[in-house]
Amino acid sequence: MAEKNVQYTEDSIRSLDWKEHIRLRPGMYIGKLGDGSAQDDGIYVLVKEVLDNSIDEHMMGYGRTIEVKISEHKVEVRDYGRGIPLGKVIDCVSKINTGGKYDSGAFQKSVGLNGVGTKAVNALSENFKVQSYRDGQTKVAVFEKGELIEDRPITSTSERNGTKIVFSPDSSVFKNYHFIPEYLENQIWNYAFLNAGLTVNYNGKKFFSDKGLHDLLDRRLDDDSERYPIIHLKGEDIEMALTHTNQYGEEYYSFVNGQYTTQGGTHLAAFREALVRAIREFYKKDYDASDIRQSIAGAIAVRVQEPVFESQTKTKLGSHSVGPDGPTLRTFVNDFIKTELDNYLHKNPDTANAMLKRILQSERERKEISGIKKLANERAKKANLHNKKLRDCRVHYDDPKANEEAKNNTMLFITEGDSASGSITKSRDVQTQAVFSLRGKPLNCFGMTKKVVYENEEFNLLQHALNIEDGIESLRYRKIVIATDADVDGMHIRLLIMTYFLQFFPDLVKNGHLYILDTPLFRVRNKKETIYCYSDEERRNAIAKLGNKPEITRFKGLGEISPDEFGGFIGEDIRLEPIILKKDTKIADLLSFFMGKNTPHRQNFIIDRLKVEKDIVDDPKKAKDKEETEAA
Template sequence: MSEEEKKNGSGNYSAQNIQVLEGLEAVRKRPAMYIGDVSEKGLHHLVSEVVDNSIDEALAGYCTEINVTINEDNSITVKDNGRGIPVDYHEKEKKSALEVVLTVLHAGGKFDKGTYKVSGGLHGVGVSCVNALSIYLKAEIHKDGKIYMQEYSKGKPYADVKIVGETKENGTIITFKPDDAIFTTLEYRHDILATRLRELAYLNAGITLTLTDKRTPNDDGSFKIDRYYSETGLEEFVRYIDKNKESLIPEPIHIVTEKSGIPIEIALTYNDTYNENIYSYVNNINTIEGGAHLTGFRRGLSRTLKKYAEDSKMLDKVKVEISGDDFREGITAVLSVKVAEPQFEGQTKTKLGNSEVIGAVDQATGEALRYYLEEHPKEAKVIVEKVILAATARQAARKAREMVQRKSPLSGAGLPGKLADCSSKDPAQSEIFLVEGDSAGGTAKQGRNRIFQAILPLRGKILNVEKAMPHKVLESDEIKNIYTALGVSIGTEEDSKELNIEKLRYHKIILMTDADVDGSHIDTLILTFFFRYMRLLIESGYVYIATPPLYLCKKGKIEEYCYNDQQRQAFINKYADGNENAIHTQRYKGLGEMNAEQLWETTMNPENRTLKQVTIENAADADVIFSMLMGEEVAPRREFIEENATYANIDA
């Protein structure tokens, strides 16, 4: 914010800037409407809403530091050095502006255009929504030399705002504890909060965000503090996402501009993979469904690159037609726009609908890219050569795709010979196990419930798709069998990577491999394939990992399956009576070592089994992880499987 704007009064943040639209009663009755759900996702969303208020202060030019603390009791404290929420008297509501902000839905400075030009969060629902869903909330405001404080429970204040001390600082401190009557889980995950704060640091260069976890003190009693700060913003974000990939150009292309009053920041680079990874944001919100800004970026990129390639005569001898897709193969880009009044559409309200943004981003991309290509002819040549290679590969992929479609049961050619299908034709009731090897596949076929469980044995380790050209992926027999068995199809020539799951035959796709490092490796190879080529199945919640036991522990007639070393030790502690030799432990090296009845009882029976559901909480971070996992190191692969799949007895 300029000094002139501050002088003109937009820097005066007081009660008259707070506009009120409606009351708060509905939030506790229908919390999922406001925060998505009342499980882990919604719990973490509360933190985002409070942090977003602080980010708004930073965007307005008044805040440089935001500190988030997970307290010992899983309450959260968010502190910033902004102007502090106004505490003066609100004429219309006849109470303190602080109380208005914290108790009235859609009350906030972000509706007064002079206070915040753009803002993130749920458009003012934010902190009042957090208050409504907290068993306890304390607001501490440092402003005008005084410390103001007010406490609440379930959205209702204990008392009026009171002055509790003096201060030389400015800022807001919000501490809240989510209500256990609302949320199904109350434990905050360090990694989810860390990922969001890191993302916000990249999206808002120059702001310091910290995360302190007081639940796990160091040996000396201090606490681990994660600090996130980015000097160059999205340029560093792109480097972070692509840190495990081979770059084709030495430096990311970084665009920071404003068109038609819309601030636009873009960073992009090209790597040696065949994946398109574009992450888009509006006012710091991850627009996972894309929208107008993404359309504008793709249009500007394709048009500018195609014109450069034609003008430089690089396409003269190319025998294949270049399409829009070809310009984006091997690209990693992050696109961030700030829109004063964003219109969100789509199934999850994460698709930007403002049509005026298309032209603005198209123009910004075209101008900056044209300048870059002219100034960097060597890098331009590398990019165009990559595009030509992508076009050639696409033609080969089309033929491979046609082969996959021809084999599809939709065209009547039948299912893979190795598939032991289930008798149910209802996808919601049906599940398919992808099993490593014919031996385990045979045991699984004998042990399954034939009514709703199908078995597809896979021969050995499937292709590592991370660096394979698309046609090579589609030519792999095992991958063709997966497409055919699932009943899914691949998009048209114009949209060659879009997955059609309308005819999906199973709503549970379960990876069942050995409970060892090799099994984890195979799981990860298959997950990489799903992430790159069938991400929609993961996002729809259809992909799971089975958890076979590692041990069968016995003492006399007492038998217990143990799924990890801790369970085995617990069995020993319980039954050994000081004599560990009395315990007989059988370690299963593979699924094939179990008989059909044991495999059913431990791993396939919905009444007993534990499935891990595979979820993607943050696509950019998942991209980093998959790129890293496809290296030579086995250990990180196993760690990923164990940390990123949610344990849930989904049949309970």
């Protein structure tokens, strides 16, 4: 019960300084925090904010090379732009609303416009060092958690002009964080694709692109011999690339002023609409929009003055004009695509015929499953009224009114069996965590058409729970988490679920929405302390730490873990392994190898990697003896 005599006076009102506010409300500045397992986690936003400043220098014509070094917990970025004016080095990284982006003559159509980015990096770093090189002189300032601890005097230098920033994210803010190299490489490739003539050297590897968005699509798509050549169009302040693949779903990459807008926005909506309109007009037939966009892969980049983003992290563009006196962005994109795509298709009849063939194929497939689809959707609607498989949460990723941080924490656990589902359901956060229960092993859908998604009740209900029937724009959960036992049956179920997503919703995987839940294998405890261990190495370390014959429990399945314990594994310290498709990963080959016919090649692969798990003993004395024997 609240106390009634708490005084509300002038002393109750306090003003936070810039760094206190950022550290108290980091989500306002960098979105969600996270541990690095998601590609939009805060540690990647910190890297982006520093790189954006170097990119803006390049866009203004200063500096063709950026050096980036990233180790486990340290980031170093050196550009060869003009260098921060020496007298303003400290202000530029520690005073909100201080920067050059407000002077439209110095920066046109830049990424960072609010003067907050580098300050947020500074405030959220254990160590932050900025050094500017300018006209034979250099200035260094060092900070800890936004606090200036070293202000070195200006000295002479022989180094080329530019800026160097070195920082380490604060481990008390980003708990158990780790950088995933694939996410960083994708981030840096995007900078290269969007900035012709720019070279980014990242950890000794050169990132450079000749053909911009053409190269981006070429790198991101499977090698598909049936895919027609990528259509690549460029104009003033706009660039696009387009093709159709043999995969289900739509796949888009959208950018504004070099910023990867992962949640799309006005420019992407305009792009999708304009493609349908232009293609209908070219073929002079009113094709269904879903047939035109099925299996499409596209990329669009626009440059606008003073872009209006829907959040500080700039992942979704709001609605506005191209410039102060220009047309709306929607009209600008539509006019460009209507003219340029039409011209291209007239000049390239082979590509036009290949595109038409793909659209007609999608039309045939849609008509083939229209009957079963209607019946399945009616069943799903009835089931949704009382869906026993889904224990939903209150906040959803596609809710425009929901809190941004809560939306980014939404997740759906896909579990198997009543005991595992029960443990997660009882211990989950009902605000942001939902549970979908499988009846048993799902169908192996490898090589099947999308018809099976509607014929199989479980697959259809899962599709409806996620709200992805018409694409991932309305996805209801930010993370889809496969939560199965770490035994042979659990691994098989995991593969079957992954096959379902890779076969029918590959864009969901490519956009970083699919994860595996990492749960502890052991509990090591004495009367004072309990340590949960996720590997044999962690178990040995825990035994060494606790000493004196601790009690060791081996968890054989999720159902064995009590709901109270489970709450600790799916809460703040949740460990998730993202499913990442690398450049050389071809989905068709991957599925064929793991889920196709049982070939000798696959048998040899399994035998070569077969490990027989050593017996794990629960008896503390035997465990201690075993440890000593192993050590000897």
